[in-house]
Every structure is written in structure tokens, then in C-alpha cells.
Amino acid sequence: MIPPPLVSTLDARLESGDREFSVRPGAPGRISMGHRELINMASCDYLGLARHPAVVRAAHDALDDWGLGTAAGRALSGTTVLHRDFERRLASWVGCEDAVLHSSCWAANAAVFATLTVLANQARRPLAVFSDRLNHASIIDGIRAQRSAVAHLVLYDHHAGLDDLRHGLTTVPTDAVKVIVTDGIFSMEGDQAPLRALRTLAEEYGALLVVDDSHGNGVVGPHGRGTAESQQLLGRIDVITGTLGKALGGAIGGFVAGPRALTSTLRSMSRPYTFSNNPPPSVVAGAHATLDVLAGHDSPLATLRTRVEQLRSGVIALQLPTWPGKHPIVPVVIGDEHAAQELSANMIRTGVFVTALTYPVVPRGAARLRLQVSAAHAESAIDHVLNVLADSGHA
Numbered sequence: 001m002i003p004p005p006l007v008s009t010l011d012a013r014l015e016s017g018d019r020e021f022s023v024r025p026g027a028p029g030r031i032s033m034g035h036r037e038l039i040n041m042a043s044c045d046y047l048g049l050a051r052h053p054a055v056v057r058a059a060h061d062a063l064d065d066w067g068l069g070t071a072a073g074r075a076l077s078g079t080t081v082l083h084r085d086f087e088r089r090l091a092s093w094v095g096c097e098d099a100v101l102h103s104s105c106w107a108a109n110a111a112v113f114a115t116l117t118v119l120a121n122q123a124r125r126p127l128a129v130f131s132d133r134l135n136h137a138s139i140i141d142g143i144r145a146q147r148s149a150v151a152h153l154v155l156y157d158h159h160a161g162l163d164d165l166r167h168g169l170t171t172v173p174t175d176a177v178k179v180i181v182t183d184g185i186f187s188m189e190g191d192q193a194p195l196r197a198l199r200t201l202a203e204e205y206g207a208l209l210v211v212d213d214s215h216g217n218g219v220v221g222p223h224g225r226g227t228a229e230s231q232q233l234l235g236r237i238d239v240i241t242g243t244l245g246k247a248l249g250g251a252i253g254g255f256v257a258g259p260r261a262l263t264s265t266l267r268s269m270s271r272p273y274t275f276s277n278n279p280p281p282s283v284v285a286g287a288h289a290t291l292d293v294l295a296g297h298d299s300p301l302a303t304l305r306t307r308v309e310q311l312r313s314g315v316i317a318l319q320l321p322t323w324p325g326k327h328p329i330v331p332v333v334i335g336d337e338h339a340a341q342e343l344s345a346n347m348i349r350t351g352v353f354v355t356a357l358t359y360p361v362v363p364r365g366a367a368r369l370r371l372q373v374s375a376a377h378a379e380s381a382i383d384h385v386l387n388v389l390a391d392s393g394h395a
């Protein structure tokens with residue numbers, strides 16, 4: 001029974017219109033709602049690989065060979081050769097020594113902070129964490145879960161410069177274990193973290209640099225190897241976390257990549273790794289195949305970049321407020337929540353699926369549409385999105 005004090009709160013939430021649409025797959029880059037097919041501008045399948053024949057085939061083969069799941073965590077009988085092969089490939093792809101798969105990047109980020117807390121405690125050193133204010137919720141909650149053990153928490157905002165970060169690094173006790181953590185690509189703005197400057201500060205103050213590259217892996221850098229590759233830092237980021245739920249096949253799963261000393265410690269200390277199942281073999285095989293597609297001659301990266309440029313230059317020409325950059329996340333900042341919701345409803349009516357992002361996902365007064373480009377979008381689809389925006393009354 002739902003406790004009576006919660007009933008009215010739950011009813012109020014229902015009335016406030018919590019929205020979740022039921023959709024079906026359409027042609028690549030599109031989804032179906034009811035009898036209509038819409039251009040899908042709200043998907044993180046940036047490379048359009050979720051339904052790529054080679055990726056689907058690899059997942060099918062693994063499903064045939066291994067069945068639906070391992071029915072055990074990795075530390076029991078859940079480690080298959082597919083898991084270990086993929087971890088090694090993923091690690092070298094992001095420029096690290098080894099990687100540990102987790103059930104999600106959410107779990108991976110939680111595991112990183114829980115493990116660093118234990119390690120700092122064992123070393124009898126205070127833990128100091130320096131986190132960008134715009135970091136993803138999984139990082140924020142990963143730190144919050146360790147609140148009682150984090151002796152110093154310094155928040156900075158890379159948009160305002162790195163003075164707060166530098167100041168924090170100089171004022172925490174010199175014997176503290178210092179950890180700088182940032183998204184590689186910020187998911188609400190689509191801009192890159194200043195990794196080169198963060199790397200320099202990390203070296204100057206002896207801090208560990210942790211980058212969550214969930215939106216960067218597969219997308220940025222000359223070969224799509226992520227934000228580190230994009231800023232010529234492959235092999236120079238201490239710890240990289242990421243997801244399999246976006247460009248790398250769009251399924252489920254996450255990872256922590258880093259020095260072998262840390263990854264093998266995670267294998268014994270990470271509670272989400274030890275006490276929870278890993279992604280199933282079919283998902284691991286499919287995600288592994290996305291790296292083969294990216295490395296092959298029919299890599300979708302060039303198409304993705306052409307479509308991103310088409311949308312970004314169109315949005316700028318319409319003088320809609322957005323963030324500069326080259327990432328397929330293209331925000332259109334409307335400000336007022338109601339207006340943003342109305343615009344998204346109007347776009348859905350005119351064949352473009354996009355959702356409005358409002359508080360608390362973004363700050364109050366900064367409601368926006370987050371358009372996400374995919375290599376699966378046709379040139380005509382992006383033209384249509386721009387035409388709808390042009391007629392929206394906001395341009």
C-alpha cells in the first residue's frame with residue numbers, strides 16, 4: 001500500500017504532466033508514434049550503429065552462442081571471453097591500460113568514487129574532490145554517496161574559467177588525495193571540457209584526472225576515440241568512464257578504464273561490479289562490433305560530421321541561441337519552460353521528435369530543446385528540422 005502522505009504528492013506529479021511517450025522503431029534516424037513516423041532528434045545513437053547490420057549480427061551470434069545472459073556476476077561465472085576481449089580492446093581504444101565493464105556508466109561512476117574513498121582511507125589521507133558544476137548526475141550522486149568521507153569538495157564551473165579549481169587545489173591540505181572529475185562532453189551544452197588545462201593542473205598539483213566520456217566516445221576526435229583524442233591527450237587521462245548506451249550501440253553497460261593497478265582493484269572492490277550483473281554477451285559483442293565499424297572504411301563518422309555542420313550552421317543562420325562547438329548535441333536555448341515545452345509539442349506535431357529539457361535537468365530559466373544529430377539522419381531530415389525551427393516563431 002502506498003503510504004497516505006505520499007498519495008497526494010504522487011497525484012500532484014501525475015497532474016503536472018510527467019511525460020513519457022511510447023514509441024516504436026522507424027526507418028534509421030526515425031521513430032514511430034501511433035501511425036506517424038517522426039525524425040528522431042532525441043537519441044544518443046550518434047553513429048546510427050544501434051541497427052547496423054554488422055552490429056546486430058554480432059549480437060545475434062553471441063545470443064545464439066551464449067543465450068540471454070550469464071545468470072551470474074563477473075566474479076562468479078559471469079566472465080566470458082567476450083567480456084575480457086572487449087575490455088582489452090576498449091582500454092587500448094581510449095588510451096588506457098585496462099578497462100572494467102559495469103552494468104552502466106552510472107554504476108561505473110559510483111564504483112570509482114566508492115573505491116577512491118576506500119583507498120584514501122586505507123592510505124590515511126583526506127580525500128579532496130574537484131568537480132565541474134555541470135557534471136552529469138551520476139558523478140554528482142557518486143560523490144554524494146561518499147559525502148561523509150570526502151573531506152573537501154570543490155565545485156567549479158569551466159564556463160567561468162578554472163580559477164576556482166586552481167584556488168581549491170592550492171588550499172586543500174597538501175597530503176590530500178586529490179581527484180579532478182569532469183564530463184568529457186557536457187550533455188546539456190555539447191561543449192568539451194578543457195582537458196588540456198585540467199591535465200596541466202592535475203600534473204602541477206598531483207591530482208588524479210577522471211573523465212566521463214559518455215558523449216565523447218565514438219563521436220569526437222579524428223577517429224572517434226573521444227575527447228582525449230580530440231585534444232591530443234590519448235594515453236594521458238588517468239581514468240576514463242563511459243557508456244555503451246550511446247554511440248557504441250545504444251544498448252546498456254558502462255566501463256571504467258585506467259591503470260591496471262586501479263582496474264584490478266575495482267574488480268575486487270567495486271560493489272556494483274561484484275554484486276550486480278554485467279552487460280550480457282550479446283550486448284558486449286554488439287558494442288565490440290561498433291569499434292570494428294568505426295575502424296573500417298564505411299565508418300559513419302564523416303556522415304555524422306557533415307550532418308552536424310548542416311544543423312549547426314542552420315541554427316546559427318536562424319539566430320537561435322545555442323552553444324558553439326562541433327558535437328552532435330545542438331541545444332536551442334528557449335529560456336521559459338512553458339515556451340520550450342510548447343515548441344517541443346509543436347515540433348512533434350510537425351514530424352520532429354524532440355523533448356524539452358527543463359529544471360532540474362537544466363537551471364531555471366534555461367529551458368531548452370536538445371537536438372541530437374545522428375549519422376542515420378538524411379540530409380533532407382535535417383533540412384526539415386531547420387524548416388520547422390524557422391517557422392516556430394523563435395527564429
Ligand SMILES: Cc1ncc(COP(=O)(O)O)c(C=O)c1O
Pocket residue numbers: 103104105106107136138183187212213214215242243244245252253254
Ligand atoms: C555524461 C554521462 N555519464 C553517465 C551517464 C549514464 O550512462 P548509463 O546510461 O550507462 O548509466 C550518462 C547518460 O545519460 C551521461 O550522459
